[in-house]
Amino acid sequence: MVLTDRVLMGPGPCNPYPEATAALGRPMLGHLDPEMIVVLDETCDRLRAVWQTANSLTLPVSGTGSAGMEAALVNTVGPGDVVVIGVNGLFGERMCDVARRCRAEVVRVEAPWGRALDPQALLDAHPAPKLIGLVHAETSTGVCNDVAAVAAGKGDALVLADCVTSLGGIPVDIDGWGVDVAYSGTQKCLGVAPGLAPFTMGPRAVERRIADPQSWYLDLGMIGDYTRGATRKYHHTAPVSMIFSLHAGLGAVLDEGLEGAWARHAECGAALQKGLQNMGLELWAEEGHRLPELTTVVVPDGVDDAMVRSGLLQRYGIEIGGGVGPWAGRIWRIGCMGHTARRRNVTLLLGALAELLGR
Ligand code: PLP
Numbered sequence: 001m002v003l004t005d006r007v008l009m010g011p012g013p014c015n016p017y018p019e020a021t022a023a024l025g026r027p028m029l030g031h032l033d034p035e036m037i038v039v040l041d042e043t044c045d046r047l048r049a050v051w052q053t054a055n056s057l058t059l060p061v062s063g064t065g066s067a068g069m070e071a072a073l074v075n076t077v078g079p080g081d082v083v084v085i086g087v088n089g090l091f092g093e094r095m096c097d098v099a100r101r102c103r104a105e106v107v108r109v110e111a112p113w114g115r116a117l118d119p120q121a122l123l124d125a126h127p128a129p130k131l132i133g134l135v136h137a138e139t140s141t142g143v144c145n146d147v148a149a150v151a152a153g154k155g156d157a158l159v160l161a162d163c164v165t166s167l168g169g170i171p172v173d174i175d176g177w178g179v180d181v182a183y184s185g186t187q188k189c190l191g192v193a194p195g196l197a198p199f200t201m202g203p204r205a206v207e208r209r210i211a212d213p214q215s216w217y218l219d220l221g222m223i224g225d226y227t228r229g230a231t232r233k234y235h236h237t238a239p240v241s242m243i244f245s246l247h248a249g250l251g252a253v254l255d256e257g258l259e260g261a262w263a264r265h266a267e268c269g270a271a272l273q274k275g276l277q278n279m280g281l282e283l284w285a286e287e288g289h290r291l292p293e294l295t296t297v298v299v300p301d302g303v304d305d306a307m308v309r310s311g312l313l314q315r316y317g318i319e320i321g322g323g324v325g326p327w328a329g330r331i332w333r334i335g336c337m338g339h340t341a342r343r344r345n346v347t348l349l350l351g352a353l354a355e356l357l358g359r
Contacts (some may be wrong), residue, residue: 007312007345010321011139011165011294013187013194014338020192020249026243031238039247040238046250050167050190050258051182051200053174057220060246061183061197062239065164068183068197070098071218073133073162075201076181078210080131084157086110086117086150090140090324091162095133102214104130113327114141114296119149130208131158131181136172137165139188140324140335142285142296144170151178158205164188167198167255169265169284169293169337180205186242189265189293191338192249195242227288249338266292268341270336275350279359283333293341295334296323300357305329308356316352 008015027342029036048058061071065112075094077083083104085096088111099106103331109125111117122132136147144166151159158180163172169189174182180202187194201209201220221234253261257266269292272282276297284296299305309332321333338347351359 005317007316007318008340009335009345009346009349010319011333011335012115012319012321014191014340016193016245017191017252017339018250019191019252020245021328022030023244023248025191026241026244029240031236033239035239036240036243037232040243043243043247043250046247046254047198047200049254050148051172051174052258053200053202054188055159055174055202056200057206058200060224060243061199061218062195062236062254063184064093064187064194065162065174065197065216068164068185068199069095069162070215071197071199071220071223072181072201073098073102073104074182074213074215074218075220076131076158076160076205077102077104080105082107082126082128084109084129084132085121086122086126086132086134088115088117088141088143088145089113089135089138091135091138092301095135095162099133103131113287113325114143114284116143117145119146119153122150123153123155124298129157132214133160134161135164135165137170137291138295139165139294140327142291142294143289144291145289147179148177154178158208164205164210165222165291165294165337168261169341170291171258171260174200186249188245188300188335189261189337189341190249190253192246194243195239196246198246199309199321214335226288260345263326265336265341268336268343268346269293269295271343272336272350273344275346276353279350279354279357293337295336297332297334298332303357305332308353309354312349312352315356316348318349318352320349
């Protein structure tokens with residue numbers, strides 16, 4: 001087997017915090033072992049701290065970020081419910097697809113890819129939606145959508161936020177903003193391997209929960225029991241090693257402090273974006289709405305997208321991402337998330353790119 005050592009600067013997994021990687025090798029415990037229950041409870045507490053919430057229904061859903069998206073929607077939305085969804089990239093589009101499969105009536109509010117959603121347009125789209133959903137950090141475009149503004153004006157609606165690429169990298173304040181349901185992924189700014197979906201649901205959403213959701217596995221009634229301390233019941237066999245790893249990764253984030261982690265992401269993102277512009281490259285996401293943790297760049301005319309990305313990977317061991325959907329081949333997506341968000345990685349990437357582009 002060939003083991004490779006990469007600097008992961010794509011939109012996919014980042015380099016995990018060393019503590020999170022080490023925890024994957026901890027001796028296995030039974031999923032009902034009392035020590036495991038302590039680790040799971042502490043993991044839920046650490047998640048509450050990172051989400052900035054007191055929600056009791058806060059847990060790592062077993063599955064990747066998409067399982068979080070499904071859990072959020074199948075538990076809140078049923079046939080005929082009106083759901084307003086913001087679409088300015090691939091993941092808003094996917095939220096519509098999941099809501100459609102819940103047999104909801106989906107009202108789309110669109111903005112062009114690369115531009116931010118208009119919060120007022122989401123609030124005005126329907127007089128009485130059950131839920132308004134949007135992606136906080138659109139990984140397909142590098143745009144930050146204003147979740148706080150939507151939550152501030154939500155009225156009777158529930159607000160659902162996809163925080164897969166935001167949690168741990170930029171401020172997310174579930175209780176302060178009034179977000180009712182949110183999910184994330186472990187592999188981005190939380191600095192853990194892919195495999196779990198940090199999840200939180202507040203009391204307004206719990207009250208209006210679908211009684212018998214169409215997914216058995218993602219029914220939060222049962223998953224909630226699974227994480228409820230000593231009275232927990234068997235629901236599924238917890239992915240023990242991933243929970244150890246998330247526990248350790250969240251420990252690293254909280255030891256640094258949320259504000260410290262946000263500041264590090266902000267500083268690296270700013271240095272990267274300035275360096276790219278100094279090289280004559282054009283940033284793609286709308287100015288004023290750019291994410292520090294995920295930068296999008298226009299592939300210059302005459303430059304072969306695939307050659308540059310494979311050159312970075314083969315000559316320098318650096319992974320960056322290409323565009324998706326209509327933007328495949330036209331933009332690069334450069335992640336600076338979790339443990340990868342270090343100045344040394346920014347400097348390495350800028351130097352490697354300059355050599356490959358001859359700039
Ligand atoms: N939502 C957003 C914003 C994402 O970036 C991703 C993955 O990149 C997902 C949802 C889906 O997460 P996963 O690939 O972990 O299932």
